[in-house]
Amino acid sequence: MPDRRAFVTQLAAGAALLPAALRSRGYAQDPVLDTIPGRTAPGHRELVSWRPEPFRNHQVALRPGLVLTARNHNQAYLHLLPNDRLAHMFRITAGLPSNAEPLGGWEAPKVELRGHLSGGHYLSACALMYAATGDESLKRKAYGLVDALAACQKAHGNGYLSAFPVSFFDRLREGKPVWAPFYTLHKILAGHLDMYVHCGNEQALKTAEGLAGWVGRWTQPLSYDLMQRILLTEYGGMNEVMYNLYAVTGKEEYVAIARRFETASFFDPLQAHRDELKGLHANTHIPQVIGAARGYELTREPRYYNIADYFWHEITGERAYATGGTSNNEYWQHDPGHMAVGPASEECCCGYNMLKLTRHIFGWSGDPAAMDYYERTLFNSRLGTQEEHGLKQYYVALRPGLWRTFNTPFDSFWCCTGTGMEEFSKMNDTIYFHDQHGVYVNLFIASELNAPEMNLRLRQDTSFPEQEGTALTVVAAPREELALNLRVPYWAQGGGLKLNGQPLPVFSNPSSYVSLRRRWRNGDRVEMDLPMQLHAETLHGNPELVAMMYGPVCLAGDFGKAGITQKMRYGNSGPWGQPAKVPTLQLDHPDQANWVEQVRGEPLRFQLAGQSQTVPLRPFYQVRDSQFAVYWPAHYKPRRWRGRQA
Numbered sequence: 001m002p003d004r005r006a007f008v009t010q011l012a013a014g015a016a017l018l019p020a021a022l023r024s025r026g027y028a029q030d031p032v033l034d035t036i037p038g039r040t041a042p043g044h045r046e047l048v049s050w051r052p053e054p055f056r057n058h059q060v061a062l063r064p065g066l067v068l069t070a071r072n073h074n075q076a077y078l079h080l081l082p083n084d085r086l087a088h089m090f091r092i093t094a095g096l097p098s099n100a101e102p103l104g105g106w107e108a109p110k111v112e113l114r115g116h117l118s119g120g121h122y123l124s125a126c127a128l129m130y131a132a133t134g135d136e137s138l139k140r141k142a143y144g145l146v147d148a149l150a151a152c153q154k155a156h157g158n159g160y161l162s163a164f165p166v167s168f169f170d171r172l173r174e175g176k177p178v179w180a181p182f183y184t185l186h187k188i189l190a191g192h193l194d195m196y197v198h199c200g201n202e203q204a205l206k207t208a209e210g211l212a213g214w215v216g217r218w219t220q221p222l223s224y225d226l227m228q229r230i231l232l233t234e235y236g237g238m239n240e241v242m243y244n245l246y247a248v249t250g251k252e253e254y255v256a257i258a259r260r261f262e263t264a265s266f267f268d269p270l271q272a273h274r275d276e277l278k279g280l281h282a283n284t285h286i287p288q289v290i291g292a293a294r295g296y297e298l299t300r301e302p303r304y305y306n307i308a309d310y311f312w313h314e315i316t317g318e319r320a321y322a323t324g325g326t327s328n329n330e331y332w333q334h335d336p337g338h339m340a341v342g343p344a345s346e347e348c349c350c351g352y353n354m355l356k357l358t359r360h361i362f363g364w365s366g367d368p369a370a371m372d373y374y375e376r377t378l379f380n381s382r383l384g385t386q387e388e389h390g391l392k393q394y395y396v397a398l399r400p401g402l403w404r405t406f407n408t409p410f411d412s413f414w415c416c417t418g419t420g421m422e423e424f425s426k427m428n429d430t431i432y433f434h435d436q437h438g439v440y441v442n443l444f445i446a447s448e449l450n451a452p453e454m455n456l457r458l459r460q461d462t463s464f465p466e467q468e469g470t471a472l473t474v475v476a477a478p479r480e481e482l483a484l485n486l487r488v489p490y491w492a493q494g495g496g497l498k499l500n501g502q503p504l505p506v507f508s509n510p511s512s513y514v515s516l517r518r519r520w521r522n523g524d525r526v527e528m529d530l531p532m533q534l535h536a537e538t539l540h541g542n543p544e545l546v547a548m549m550y551g552p553v554c555l556a557g558d559f560g561k562a563g564i565t566q567k568m569r570y571g572n573s574g575p576w577g578q579p580a581k582v583p584t585l586q587l588d589h590p591d592q593a594n595w596v597e598q599v600r601g602e603p604l605r606f607q608l609a610g611q612s613q614t615v616p617l618r619p620f621y622q623v624r625d626s627q628f629a630v631y632w633p634a635h636y637k638p639r640r641w642r643g644r645q646a
């Protein structure tokens with residue numbers, strides 16, 4: 001372990017540089033976990049602090065707009081799931097009575113992943129939703145489930161808690177087929193920890209510690225080699241949750257357990273900056289890297305930084321679709337810079353986990369490119385994956401002409417149902433960050449920030465991306481100078497700022513922050529214009545598939561809903577059927593953008609131009625029930641393209 005005393009001294013020296021208003025709240029705030037209301041002690045276990053760092057979830061209120069609407073849909077779905085059905089298989093496994101109707105899908109009594117959502121993701125989602133909204137009735141419901149699961153753990157008597165018997169772990173140790181027992185345990189541990197962190201539920205922490213102790217005792221006698229073999233079976237973010245338990249409790253044994261959950265064959269090449277991801281299951285591995293990020297923050301070992309930083313750049317640079325998503329048939333199938341699309345491209349969990357990782361990358365670096373990626377993925381890969389009843393997608397099919405499919409309320413419960421529940425509970429968590437000098441406005445989402453520790457209230461009014469820009473009003477101003485750092489996105493083509501209606505002679509380059517530092521007054525209003533333009537993006541390694549963006553927004557050709565039945569939309573993990581016929585574009589070169597034109601008079605309405613047929617295009621996040629094309633097949637007029645290349 002690094003020398004803590006040296007670090008604390010360094011911190012104390014740093015603290016003198018801070019404005020008095022910020023000093024009182026503690027400098028080394030735990031970036032992930034020190035969000036417990038009322039806790040003021042600095043998170044000394046964090047050896048690498050985030051600068052900038054997020055506000056606590058309850059400090060950022062969403063205001064009416066598409067993001068709040070999406071969260072409301074999710075909130076209604078969380079209320080819909082009955083506790084006795086969620087707890088049923090935990091009770092049966094613990095030998096306790098239960099007459100509830102079992103849930104179906106991946107929570108069904110014979111499915112080996114049961115418990116991942118009902119005792120895991122669900123608790124995380126409720127905790128995050130409570131942190132964001134203060135929904136007391138949802139909190140009470142989640143407390144009830146924590147109670148019920150604690151009774152199950154007590155009945156097992158050894159810390160174990162699961163909706164399947166411990167024999168699954170015997171199978172894992174013996175190399176017999178079993179789905180992913182540690183993956184499921186990770187969700188249960190994280191769900192309980194989130195209930196502690198965001199809701200202050202002490203019993204949930206006790207349950208998590210009891211279960212973590214069981215994991216420690218189970219893994220302890222296993223040799224390194226045997227453990228490495230066991231880690232080839234998906235285990236989620238077991239390393240991450242153990243680091244987080246350490247961050248909360250200070251018990252070093254959790255660091256030791258976290259280190260046992262490191263797959264050498266995956267981490268070693270990343271550490272050496274080699275992309276050997278081809279052939280790996282994507283969502284098995286992204287959570288392990290989030291664990292590496294937490295390892296870096298809590299141990300300051302550069303190895304973990306190299307793993308997380310290199311991986312993030314590799315995925316976002318070489319292995320992402322125009323939507324920001326990654327994976328095809330759940331795998332990275334090709335060498336870097338080469339991708340394919342199909343009915344099962346872009347597993348939703350991958351987008352969720354990449355956004356989680358992106359927060360760490362941004363926290364370490366303040367790199368605007370991280371927030372460019374966050375915006376791209378949030379708006380294009382995440383927002384459209386939930387429908388109006390709060391039901392979520394599994395795969396986002398990027399083969400041209402397919403459609404979106406969603407879970408059924410009680411009979412699907414895919415991994416992506418669970419991560420989606422969490423995602424749409426925490427839509428407010430990245431809009432604003434801050435450092436000792438001021439606030440970062442990362443995302444353009446209607447919201448209000450209330451930061452009494454900075455004597456600041458800030459309101460953001462925008463219908464972005466329908467509106468090409470945003471407006472910020474200082475509702476309550478601090479007495480001291482404060483910097484408002486506004487993100488100028490990678491896609492911005494020019495742009496401008498106004499203060500109280502008067503143009504300001506400053507702006508910044510694409511993919512940067514423009515910083516307005518002044519003594520603000522109540523009612524000051526900053527308007528930022530961000531003109532959008534059409535720009536094409538080909539699939540990595542395959543210019544014969546091309547997507548069109550307008551500013552940050554992926555556009556999708558809308559081929560209508562005539563061919564889509566309710567049965568095709570609900571219950572299937574992907575669109576298993578015939579795609580609509582999507583015309584092949586006739587183009588001169590890959591970055592040509594004039595094959596789409598804007599329809600005047602309506603925001604974000606477009607159509608194909610100069611092609612064999614006219615097809616309407618809309619933002620992909622708006623296309624929920626039609627057959628669509630994000631990527632279009634393209635044919636290039638050979639001579640002209642060759643001529644251009646020469």
Ligand SMILES: [Zn+2]
Nearest residue numbers: 347349415416
């Ligand atoms: Zn998934």
